[in-house]
Structure formats: C-alpha cells, structure tokens
Amino acid sequence: MQRLFVGALVRAIGLSLLIAASASDTASAAQGEGSVAERIYAAAPPRLLQIRTLVADAGRQTSNGSGFLVSADGLAITNYHVVSQAALEPDTYRLEYTAADGGQGKVTLLRVDLPNDLALVRIDKKGVPFFAFNQAALEDKLAKGERLYSMGNPLDLGFTIIEGTYNGLTDHTYTDRIHFSGALNPGMSGGPAVTADGNVIGVNVATRRGGQLISFLVPARFAADLLQRASEDARSSDVKPSDIKSDVGRQLVAWRSGLYKSLGEADFRSDALGPYRVPAAQARWFNCWASTNAVDTPKPRASVNSTECSSDTSVFVASDLNIGAININHSLVKTVDLNQFQFATYLVRISQPRLSVGGPFKKWYTPERCHEDFVQAGAAPQHPPLHVVWCAQAYRQFEGLYDVSLIAVTQDQSLEALVSRLNMQAVGYDDAVALGKRFLEAVQVAK
Known part of the structure; x- marks a missing residue:
C-alpha cells in the first residue's frame, strides 16, 4: 500500500512538472506570438487607414471601412464595397481618411476591380511608408496553417490587430477567396492581412455569419495587379467620377460574359430524381443540397422532395444590390390525398x-x-411535355443585363410532377435563351 502511495506521489509530481513545463512553453510561445503582433502593429500606424464615406452636403459619415498604403506617393488599397456609394453617386457622396497615426484628409477614387471587390485610391500625403506585398502570396506558395495578422478599424472602435490562420483558397467559389480563421468585423473591410514579415497576403473582405472565426480575404495578387495597371496607365491621375461609374458597368458585363462562358463549358450533368432525369450543375463553384417535407407537421397533402444547387458567384454592386447568382432547383411532387x-x-x-x-x-x-406556353423540348416519350414560364427583367443602369427565371412543370402525369427552375442573375439575353434551351432539353423521363 505504501509503495502504491509513493508511486502515485511520484507520478503526481512528474505530472505537475510536465504541466508546469507545458504551461511555460505555452507562455513562451504566446509571448513570441505577442511580440510578432506588437512589432507588426507598431510599424502600421502611418500606413493604416480608416476610409469614410460622407454625405457631401451634410459632412457626416454614412459608412466606413479600412485601407492601407501601397506606395510612397499616397496610393492605397481598400474594398470596392467600402467606396461604392462614392463610385456610383459621386455628386452625393465624398471620401475622407483618418490614418492610425492621426493624419486626416481627402480621398480620391482612381480605379475599381468589381469582381474582386477592390478599389485603388489616393490620399493627400507624399513620402509616406507603405505596405509591400508578400512574394510567396503573389506566387500562391503559402502553406496552410501559416499565422496571419489582420488590421483595420472594427465598428469604428479604433484600429486593431487580429491573429488568425491561413487556410488556402476556399472551395466551391467562382472568384478566388482566402479562408482566414480570424475574427473580422464590420469596419475592417479593406484592411491588410499580413504574414510575420509584415508584408500583405490579402485584403479583408467578408466574414461568414453564423460561423465561428470563418472570414475571407481577397488574395494579394489581385491588389498588386490593380496597382500595376494603374501605374501603367497615364490617365489614372486624371480620372473623372463618371469614368469610375462607367467602368463599373463595363466590368460587370465582362465578368458576366466570363461567368456564363464557364458555365456553358462545364455543361449540365444528368441526375435521377424519381421517374425523371434532371439537369444538375457540374461547375465546381456550385453547392448542392436536398430537402424533403416528409417530416413536416401537420402531415403534408403533397410530398415534395427537392434538390437545389446554388452558385457562389455573387458580386457586390451596391449596398442594396448583390448580383450574379445562379440557382437550379428540382422538386418531385406527388399527391398524398x-x-x-x-x-x-x-x-x-x-x-x-x-x-x-x-x-x-x-x-x-x-x-x-413573363411568357408561358406548352413546350415539347424533344421527342416523346423521352422528353415529357412541359408547361414553361419564362420571366425576365432588365437592369436600368447596366445595358444588356437581365435577371431571368425559367420554370418548367411536367405534364405527363396527373398526380405526380417535376417542377424545375433555372434562375439567372446579370445574364445576357442570348446567353439566357441558349442556357434555358439546354436546360429544358435535359429534363427527361428515365428509361
């Protein structure tokens, strides 16, 4: 009994020493991490900005975000969505900045990159320190797990630095985004995320609501490209507000063209759903889910089993306009009573x-x-007769772009039907017609 007690005592002492050593190592590591964050933030104030949008006549801010200097002559990067009001309505809004070191002044919008949610601005300072881009990030050579440090002004509470982790590019997205495990908050949009060397790996852009520490960065290469294009264009220093607004429209049309070309090249996959075969998205930037009303209370009078694929292709245009999504939905509906x-x-x-x-x-x-009609998309019996509804609405400010909804309901059975939908945002009319035709042709009866 005594040996057991002595042995237990020895083990307990050893465990205590092990815990103490582990705590010491953890404290040392934390101290090391803290010193990195302290060193990065200590050098940031002259280079780190809060960018505010003000109602021009009132002189009061209506929104704010962050930004960072990327050249000695006052060029800075931020998000497009931070400056979007000034880009679209320059007569109503103007931009100002406050630097983390207390400097203040006017902001001039020079260029935007709509698909990547970036903007290049100029502030009224010369000979200033600035952030450089991380070369490994520009070459997509960073390893997952690398420690990152994001900076900005969250909720207008003051400038801050957040530690997080690099997790590579996100899956299932049309536009590249870095998955950053860190707590980004409103107001930090447009701020820099840097590695331990203090160089920029990405630009704060968004966070996932309903998740924990799931945030996103625009890869640094897009910001570097925007800066390079501006340096090669002599007109960048003489840009007019109307030029920015026109460029937003041009970029949106070009982005849409690439998106629907990519979707067309991926084509549809044919999936089984009850007695039918239905078109499903094959492009990697779709997320697909299934649902049923079988467990609803009270018991439904018709059973509905559905599949839905939605694209991660949304583009921010204005605070009340996010466009570019594509949605495919199929519901097998059967009568119960x-x-x-x-x-x-x-x-x-x-x-x-x-x-x-x-x-x-x-x-x-x-x-x-809207227009509706009965359609036979191919030879029977492989192609069932369809009741089709086609609805479209045009964008007032972006010529040649439409939102289109295509709904098809099979007419081959009286107490069972397939309801299929294809919803397309910011699509050219010809693209919508071509894609809609292929969609209807792909609705078939399984052999």
Whole structure:
C-alpha cells in the first residue's frame, strides 16, 4: 500500500512538472506570438487607414471601412464595397481618411476591380511608408496553417490587430477567396492581412455569419495587379467620377460574359430524381443540397422532395444590390390525398416566378415580363411535355443585363410532377435563351 502511495506521489509530481513545463512553453510561445503582433502593429500606424464615406452636403459619415498604403506617393488599397456609394453617386457622396497615426484628409477614387471587390485610391500625403506585398502570396506558395495578422478599424472602435490562420483558397467559389480563421468585423473591410514579415497576403473582405472565426480575404495578387495597371496607365491621375461609374458597368458585363462562358463549358450533368432525369450543375463553384417535407407537421397533402444547387458567384454592386447568382432547383411532387384538380392548383402555387419586384428594386430593375406556353423540348416519350414560364427583367443602369427565371412543370402525369427552375442573375439575353434551351432539353423521363 505504501509503495502504491509513493508511486502515485511520484507520478503526481512528474505530472505537475510536465504541466508546469507545458504551461511555460505555452507562455513562451504566446509571448513570441505577442511580440510578432506588437512589432507588426507598431510599424502600421502611418500606413493604416480608416476610409469614410460622407454625405457631401451634410459632412457626416454614412459608412466606413479600412485601407492601407501601397506606395510612397499616397496610393492605397481598400474594398470596392467600402467606396461604392462614392463610385456610383459621386455628386452625393465624398471620401475622407483618418490614418492610425492621426493624419486626416481627402480621398480620391482612381480605379475599381468589381469582381474582386477592390478599389485603388489616393490620399493627400507624399513620402509616406507603405505596405509591400508578400512574394510567396503573389506566387500562391503559402502553406496552410501559416499565422496571419489582420488590421483595420472594427465598428469604428479604433484600429486593431487580429491573429488568425491561413487556410488556402476556399472551395466551391467562382472568384478566388482566402479562408482566414480570424475574427473580422464590420469596419475592417479593406484592411491588410499580413504574414510575420509584415508584408500583405490579402485584403479583408467578408466574414461568414453564423460561423465561428470563418472570414475571407481577397488574395494579394489581385491588389498588386490593380496597382500595376494603374501605374501603367497615364490617365489614372486624371480620372473623372463618371469614368469610375462607367467602368463599373463595363466590368460587370465582362465578368458576366466570363461567368456564363464557364458555365456553358462545364455543361449540365444528368441526375435521377424519381421517374425523371434532371439537369444538375457540374461547375465546381456550385453547392448542392436536398430537402424533403416528409417530416413536416401537420402531415403534408403533397410530398415534395427537392434538390437545389446554388452558385457562389455573387458580386457586390451596391449596398442594396448583390448580383450574379445562379440557382437550379428540382422538386418531385406527388399527391398524398389531393385529387387531380387540387393537385394542379397546388402545382400552380409552388411554380410561381421569384424575381425581385417592387420596393427598392424599382431603382435597379424594369418591371418583369413573363411568357408561358406548352413546350415539347424533344421527342416523346423521352422528353415529357412541359408547361414553361419564362420571366425576365432588365437592369436600368447596366445595358444588356437581365435577371431571368425559367420554370418548367411536367405534364405527363396527373398526380405526380417535376417542377424545375433555372434562375439567372446579370445574364445576357442570348446567353439566357441558349442556357434555358439546354436546360429544358435535359429534363427527361428515365428509361
């Protein structure tokens, strides 16, 4: 008994020493990390900015974000969404900055990169220190797990630095974004994220609500490209506000063209859903899920089993306009206790168009126009007869762009049907027609 007690005592002492050593190592590591963050932040104030959008006549801020200097002559990077009001309505809004070292002054918007949510601005300072870009980041050679330090002014509380982890580029996105495990908050948008050497790896852009420490950065190479293009263009120093607004429209049209070309090249995959085969997205930037009403209470009078694929392709244009999403939805609907008339009425109700109408959207969209008809997309019996509804609305400020909704309901059975939807935002009309035709042709009866 005594030996057991002595042995337990020895083990306890050893465990205590091990815990103490581990705590000491942890404290040393924390101290080392702290010194890195302290060193990075100590050098940041002259180079780190808060960028505010003000109502020109009132002289009061309506929004704010962050930014950082990238040249000695006052060029700085921020997010497009931080300066979007001034870009789209330059007569109503103006920009100002406050540096982390207390400096203040005017901000001039020079260029935007709409798809990557970036903007290049100039402040009224010369001979200033600035951030450099991390070369490994420009070459996509960073290793997952590397420690990062993000800076900005969250919630207008003052400049701060946040530690986090580099997790590479996110999956299932059309536009490259870095997954950053760190606590980005509103107001930090446009600030720099740097490695231990103090050089920029990315630009703060977004966080995932409902998650824990899931944030996103624009890769540094896009900011470096924007800076390079401006340095090669002699007109950058003589840009007019109207030029910026026109460029937003041009970039949106060009981005849309690339998006739908990529979607066309990926084509549709044919999936089984009950007695039908349905078109499904193959592009890597779609996320797909399934749902059912089988567990609903009270018990539904018609069963609905659905699949939905949504693209991660949204582009911020204005605070009330995010566009570019593509959605594909299929629902296999079967009667439980509905007669034919009731079932037909139910199908009409769940197959209505879902375009944005009225309210604030009148500012951006023309009224929707819809056309419906009965269509045979191919030879029977492989291709069932379809009741098709096509709705479109144009963008008022961006010529040649439309939101289109295509709904198809099979007509080959009286108490069972497939309801298929293809929703496209910011699409050219010809692209929408071509993609819609292929979509309808891909709705088939399984052999």
